[in-house]
Amino acid sequence: MSKQAVIKGSCENCYLRKSPRSIALGPREHQLISRSLVRRFVVEEGEQLVETGQASGVYTLYDGSAFEAITLPDGRRQIVDFYIPGDIIGFDGIAGRAQRSVTMMSSAIICEFVPDMLDLLIEADAAFARHLIAAALEKARSLEDLAVRLGRMRAIERVADLFLTIYTRSAAINRVSYGGSITCAFPATHRILADATGLTPAHINNILRELREGRIAVLSGKILTIHDLPQLEQLAGTAAVELGQRLIL
Amino acid sequence: MSKQAVIKGSCENCYLRKSPRSIALGPREHQLISRSLVRRFVVEEGEQLVETGQASGVYTLYDGSAFEAITLPDGRRQIVDFYIPGDIIGFDGIAGRAQRSVTMMSSAIICEFVPDMLDLLIEADAAFARHLIAAALEKARSLEDLAVRLGRMRAIERVADLFLTIYTRSAAINRVSYGGSITCAFPATHRILADATGLTPAHINNILRELREGRIAVLSGKILTIHDLPQLEQLAGTAAVELGQRLIL
DNA sequence: CGTATGTTTGATCAGCTTCAATGGAAGTGG
DNA sequence: CCACTTCCATTGAAGCTGATCAAACATACG
Numbered sequence: 355m356s357k358q359a360v361i362k363g364s365c366e367n368c369y370l371r372k373s374p375r376s377i378a379l380g381p382r383e384h385q386l387i388s389r390s391l392v393r394r395f396v397v398e399e400g401e402q403l404v405e406t407g408q409a410s411g412v413y414t415l416y417d418g419s420a421f422e423a424i425t426l427p428d429g430r431r432q433i434v435d436f437y438i439p440g441d442i443i444g445f446d447g448i449a450g451r452a453q454r455s456v457t458m459m460s461s462a463i464i465c466e467f468v469p470d471m472l473d474l475l476i477e478a479d480a481a482f483a484r485h486l487i488a489a490a491l492e493k494a495r496s497l498e499d500l501a502v503r504l505g506r507m508r509a510i511e512r513v514a515d516l517f518l519t520i521y522t523r524s525a526a527i528n529r530v531s532y533g534g535s536i537t538c539a540f541p542a543t544h545r546i547l548a549d550a551t552g553l554t555p556a557h558i559n560n561i562l563r564e565l566r567e568g569r570i571a572v573l574s575g576k577i578l579t580i581h582d583l584p585q586l587e588q589l590a591g592t593a594a595v596e597l598g599q600r601l602i603l
Numbered sequence: 604m605s606k607q608a609v610i611k612g613s614c615e616n617c618y619l620r621k622s623p624r625s626i627a628l629g630p631r632e633h634q635l636i637s638r639s640l641v642r643r644f645v646v647e648e649g650e651q652l653v654e655t656g657q658a659s660g661v662y663t664l665y666d667g668s669a670f671e672a673i674t675l676p677d678g679r680r681q682i683v684d685f686y687i688p689g690d691i692i693g694f695d696g697i698a699g700r701a702q703r704s705v706t707m708m709s710s711a712i713i714c715e716f717v718p719d720m721l722d723l724l725i726e727a728d729a730a731f732a733r734h735l736i737a738a739a740l741e742k743a744r745s746l747e748d749l750a751v752r753l754g755r756m757r758a759i760e761r762v763a764d765l766f767l768t769i770y771t772r773s774a775a776i777n778r779v780s781y782g783g784s785i786t787c788a789f790p791a792t793h794r795i796l797a798d799a800t801g802l803t804p805a806h807i808n809n810i811l812r813e814l815r816e817g818r819i820a821v822l823s824g825k826i827l828t829i830h831d832l833p834q835l836e837q838l839a840g841t842a843a844v845e846l847g848q849r850l851i852l
Numbered sequence: 853c854g855t856a857t858g859t860t861t862g863a864t865c866a867g868c869t870t871c872a873a874t875g876g877a878a879g880t881g882g
Numbered sequence: 883c884c885a886c887t888t889c890c891a892t893t894g895a896a897g898c899t900g901a902t903c904a905a906a907c908a909t910a911c912g
Contacts, residue, residue: 445740487736497747591676806901878889879889
């Protein structure tokens with residue numbers, strides 16, 4: 355955690371808010387958000403945002419990508435969420451929770467807010483409280499999907515489902531390019547994929563080859579390329595859905 | 604869904620609220636809750652609370668036990684949550700979400716509230732909004748634990764972890780008896796255990812035998828008996844924690 | 853009693869893990 | 883600019899965990 359930067363402008367004009375899927379907020383909320391912003395800083399690839407057990411604030415991922423993992427006493431690790439630009443990190447209090455960590459998959463820019471910002475916003479506006487509840491429930495929903503993936507899918511289905519999720523979420527923030535094939539950023543190593551799908555890196559490698567040779571999807575050079583979306587959807591057992599609006603701080 | 608019953612008394616005096624872990628509410632909240640209660644009715648073992656795709660209200664499980672499951676197109680099923688008395692069902696809108704169902708594991712009594720009760724309460728009181736957010740985040744937290752169980756634990760650890768969770772949550776509502784061994788209600792079939800742990804009924808049976816012969820825990824006659832809590836905790840990789848306060852509607 | 857549902861057991865097998873070794877790519881210091 | 887290091891991807895052999903399938907048994911229930 356390093357390199358504090360100068361903050362220019364207000365959060366109201368944040369580029370992340372330009373998205374049509376960004377929930378509209380009132381002037382009071384904008385003011386509260388801007389005032390709650392503490393700093394914006396860079397976290398390098400591989401570094402963790404919050405060291406275990408430390409107090410922390412609320413963050414948003416301004417740019418870059420990251421994952422949240424839970425580690426068992428013997429070192430086994432389960433990745434429970436991926437973060438992309440615009441996502442709120444730590445509003446569920448990662449800091450107080452042992453063995454939970456957020457690690458950058460690329461060099462990232464983080465906005466840090468004061469720890470009690472959410473309380474202030476809830477107090478200020480019932481509509482905002484509803485947005486926060488919606489955000490929390492959306493997190494729960496995606497964790498339920500993760501449970502299905504881990505508990506009841508075979509290896510290739512798990513990877514397909516993960517890829518589809520990454521694609522869907524990237525599309526929701528306009529970070530997908532459609533030039534013949536669909537491509538979006540996903541700087542995950544095989545180990546990261548393994549820890550996200552409950553598999554081993556060796557087997558992930560087999561699955562990726564299978565997807566590559568089937569001309570379904572390729573992960574290479576930190577870029578996910580989807581050649582055959584219908585087939586990916588069939589493997590995942592779900593169609594790629596358009597995501598609804600989401601809260602941007 | 605059947606047998607509508609007469610409702611006597613207000614929610615303020617609900618027996619579920621007697622627990623020391625029940626979050627204290629103000630008079631206005633009590634009034635709003637009581638007024639939002641539509642009916643109380645019985646759902647029989649094996650029946651589902653919400654048929655897929657139907658509109659529904661918000662419920663609490665007044666008595667009995669249930670599970671929430673997600674079903675894949677080909678019939679594979681993952682149980683993502685268990686419910687015990689006092690739990691709120693459907694505040695995340697199970698009704699609108701395909702392939703999601705809540706099934707009773709025993710004959711159960713359900714309190715149904717009006718669908719927009721939560722909005723009313725959020726509007727009425729910021730403190731209540733915070734409780735709801737806390738409840739949603741607690742749900743997310745337990746789903747993260749589920750992900751670890753499914754993704755990174757071996758079979759016996761998964762079952763031990765599940766048993767520990769059931770015990771911890773039962774203890775939080777005073778539904779555990781400590782007579783030499785620890786016992787609490789858990790009317791799950793092997794198939795239910797299998798769908799909760801990502802295993803098969805046949806293998807669940809092997810694991811239960813192992814736990815039984817190791818004098819660690821026994822599941823028999825809808826009762827979970829824990830003979831050796833420390834060993835169960837070691838298998839699960841966690842100590843049984845005392846749960847904090849929770850919202851009772 | 854007969855039926856349905858759940859439990860128990862065994863044989864066989866597949867999917868994924870484990871372990872080990874090789875190769876490639878990117879970064880670092882001389 | 884090269885040698886060195888390090889991390890990651892790739893591959894293969896062997897083995898284990900847990901799945902699958904099938905059948906017998908127990909239990910509850912109408």
